[in-house]
Amino acid sequence: DxxxxxxxxxxxxxxxxEKILICEQYLGHNAMYWYRQSAKKxxxxxxxxxxxxxxxxxxxxxxxxxxxxKKNHLDxxxxxxxxxxxxxxxxxxxxxxHSGNTLYFGxxxxxxxx
Amino acid sequence: QQKVQQSPESLTVSExxxxxxxxxxxxxxxxxxxxxxxxSGKGLEVLVSIFSDGEKEEGSFTAHLNRASLHVFLHIxxxxxxxxxxxxxxxxxxxxxxxxxxxxxxTQLIVIP
Numbered sequence: 001d002x003x004x005x006x007x008x009x010x011x012x013x014x015x016x017x018e019k020i021l022i023c024e025q026y027l028g029h030n031a032m033y034w035y036r037q038s039a040k041k042x043x044x045x046x047x048x049x050x051x052x053x054x055x056x057x058x059x060x061x062x063x064x065x066x067x068x069x070k071k072n073h074l075d076x077x078x079x080x081x082x083x084x085x086x087x088x089x090x091x092x093x094x095x096x097x098h099s100g101n102t103l104y105f106g107x108x109x110x111x112x113x114x
Numbered sequence: 115q116q117k118v119q120q121s122p123e124s125l126t127v128s129e130x131x132x133x134x135x136x137x138x139x140x141x142x143x144x145x146x147x148x149x150x151x152x153x154s155g156k157g158l159e160v161l162v163s164i165f166s167d168g169e170k171e172e173g174s175f176t177a178h179l180n181r182a183s184l185h186v187f188l189h190i191x192x193x194x195x196x197x198x199x200x201x202x203x204x205x206x207x208x209x210x211x212x213x214x215x216x217x218x219x220x221t222q223l224i225v226i227p
Binding site for chain 1: 118148150155156157158160163202204211213214215216217218219220
């Protein structure tokens with residue numbers, strides 16, 4: 001059974017709309033992350049959270065807002081969607097932010113913006 | 115800005131033959147290297163992590179790190195068709211937070227029965 005659950009698995013959205021990607025992890029980890037994998041590009045880091053607090057942010061646009069209601073949740077709200085936002089968004093988690101700890105990834109949420 | 119490049123882009127091997135994948139990185143302060151694989155439509159599965167020069171073995175996967183030449187290799191011993199997947203190299207720049215990994219574009223491995 002997957003220990004990191006992402007919902008929805010597939011999503012089609014209209015330009016200008018707003019969507020929320022859900023992530024829950026059942027690994028007991030304290031740190032959670034969002035990554036994005038766009039067509040023809042490598043996975044790229046977006047955000048890191050530790051104990052529900054934002055620790056690191058690589059995304060320039062304020063249209064992307066992580067939300068952590070519980071320690072094992074890190075949702076990603078995306079507003080004013082653009083076609084360039086089309087990508088697979090991966091949630092990940094680790095025990096904490098120590099350099100030796102491994103990141104574990106969910107199966108991703110594939111977003112298509114039309 | 116850390117650059118991570120993987121080669122070859124695609125690799126086809128026969129079942130049981132050794133598969134060797136290459137990853138080069140640009141930042142000499144890099145101190146944390148992982149190999150992941152991704153089956154089509156699935157999440158990333160961590161294979162092996164290495165933090166110092168030399169080799170690290172996990173099952174049929176061996177990572178070999180040579181920081182001086184900015185290379186980290188993955189060798190897959192006796193691959194099976196079920197090992198067909200996208201293999202990703204992830205590198206952490208020294209001093210940066212754990213979560214900020216830089217990934218390569220991947221090597222698509224195809225194992226023929």
